[in-house]
Amino acid sequence: MPNCSDTAMISSSVLLDGGDEVECSILSFPDLDVKDLLPLTPKSSFKAESDTSVRKKYAFAKKKAFALFVKAKEEPARASCPPAMCRAGLGWKCCRQTFKDLAGIHIHVAMQHSSDIRQQTGLILKQLAAEASTSSNPASAEEADRLSGPTCNSQELSDRLPDTSHISSDELTSGVGEVLLYYCYREVKAPLKLCAWQKSLCQHLHLTGKVRIASEGINGTVGGSKVATSLYIEAMLSHPLFKTILCREDFKSSAGGAHCFPDLRVGVFEEIVPMGINPNKVSYKETGIHLSPEEFHKEVEKYLSQAPQAQSDTILLDCRNFYESKIGHFQGCLAPDIRKFSYFPSYVDENLELFKNKRVLMYCTGGIRCERGSAYLRTKAACREVYQLKGGIHKYLEEFPDGFYRGKLFVFDQRYTISSNEDVIAECRYCGTLWDQYKLCSSLHCWQLVLTCPSCQAKGFTACCPICQEKGLKLASNPSGWMVKEECECTDRRQRVPVKHV
Secondary structure (H helix, E strand, C coil): CCCHHHHCCCCCCCCCCCCCCCCEEEECCCCCCCCEEEECCHHHCCCHHHCHHHHHHHHHHHHHHHHHHHHHCEEECCCCCCCCCCHHHEEEEECCEEECCHHHHHHHHHHHCHHHHHHHHHHHHHHHHHHHHHHHCHHHHHHHHHHHCCCCCHHHHHHCCCCCCCCCHHHHHCCCEEEEEEEEECCCCCHHHHHHHHHHHHHHCCCEEEEEEECCEEEEEEEEEHHHHHHHHHHHHHCCCCCCCCCHHHCEEEECCHHHCCCEEEEECCCCCCCCCCCCCCCHHHCCEEECHHHHHHHHHHHHHCCCHHHCCEEEEECCCHHHHCCEEECCCECCCCCCHHHHHHHHHHCHHHHCCCEEEEECCCCHHHHHHHHHHHHCCCCCEEEEECCHHHHHHHHCCCCCEEECEECCCCCCEECCCCCCCCECCCCCCECCCEEECCCCCCCCEEECCHHHHHCCCCCCCHHHHHHHHHHHHCCCCCCCCCCCHHHHCCCCCCCCCC
16 A cells, blocks of 8 residues: 555564463543553552652553654765755665655655554553563563564674675676565464564665564565565575465565565564554454465456346455455455545444345455454355455466456556556546546545556646545645644545445
C-alpha cells in the first residue's frame, strides 16, 4: 500500500514483543485518544490519570517515538542545500516531500503521522512497563528474555548471512531483476531478533522493499537482482524458524528489481497484515480451507456455469481494496467497495445476512489477507463453508494466465500493476476511455491513486478529482504555503463500509 504509515521503519532497539502475561491496566490520556491494554505492575493498577509518574512515562515515550520516526526519514542532504539550513548535512524525505530543516519535518510528522506516533508510543510504554516488572521481580528476568528475545550482536548476524565473496558487486546489484512476495504464519518468540536479521540480510544483498514482522509471523515483498533474490530465498529456507514450514513455492516472483521500491523498510508490528484485530482474538490458525489454483479454477468454473449467479449458494469474494479490484478481478465476484483491509471485518459485520448459509470462495493478491479474513468470517458462524485460493491471484495467474481472472493485478510497489493478459477493464476517471495504469494524485496533500489516460493528462487532468485538481494548482502557485493532508471528494463521498441489500 503506498502509505508510509504502513511501512514506517521502527528502531529494533526500542520495541518489545507484546506477549507479556503480567497484570494489565487501561492507560487513558486525553491526547492519546485510544485505550490500550498495557502491562503494568499490580501496584500501579489504579487509574493512570491520577498517576503523575505514569504521565511522565507517557510523555517520555511519546517524545522518543517522535524522535525515532523523524530519524527514520533522514537522508543525506543534497549539495544544493545550504549548510545553514541542513542540519549536519542531513535532509528528511516523507510522503513524497523533501524537508531541508528540522522544523519542517517536525511540523509534517506532527500533522500527518499522529497515528504512527501513537502506535510507537504504545510499544515503547510496553517496553518500559516490562522493564519495570522485571526489575521489581528478578525471577522474571528469564521470562522477559524469552519474550523479547536476546539482542543480536554483529557476529551473530554475520554468521546468518549468505556468503557473497564469490559474487561481484555488479551481479548483486545489476542485471535482470525481480520482486518477491511471500508470507509465513508461525509463532515468533523473538521478533526483534528476526527484524535485525532481516534488515542485515536485505542490506547485505542490496534488496529494497517492505518486511513486516510480528509474533504471528513474517510478511515481505523485496526487490533486487535475481542473484540476490535467489540468495534471499536460500537464507529464508535455511533459517531455523522457517526451514520446516516455508518452501520455494511459497515465494511468488514477478519481473522487477530494487528500483520498484524507494528504500528498505523492516519493522515489528502487532499484525503482519493490518486487519486491525489482535491476532490472539482472530488467529490464522482458524483459517478457511485452502484450494490449489487448479481446485479454485474448477470451483469458479462451476460457479459461473450456474444461472442466475445471484441465486447461487456460492459467493466468490474478493477481499482486496476497491482500487485493486477496479483494474482486475475474477468474473462474477463480489468486490467490497472498501478502501482498507482494516475495514473488511466491519464489512462482514454489516453484511452478515449476505453470507448466511453460503459457500464462500475467497481470494486476494498473494493469499495473506485471506488467512485472517477467512478466519474472521468463520468466527461469525454464518457461512456454510469458507474456502480460499492458496497463493492468491499471483499463483493462479502462473497456472491460468488466460483463466477467469481478467485485467491487471495490483501490486504495492512503484509498478502498481502486473499483467498476464491484455484485458483492460477499468476506465479513465475523466473521459471514460479504457485505461488501467495508476498514477498518484498530482496534489501533494493527497495520496489517492488516479486512472487518467495520456490524453487527459496532456489536458492537465492529473488529480484524483476536480477538487484535488484545484487544490493542487493553488499549492503549486504558493509553494511556501502549508496545506494539510485531508480526505478529498473521492473518499469523502465513499461509504466507509458499504451495505449490500439481500
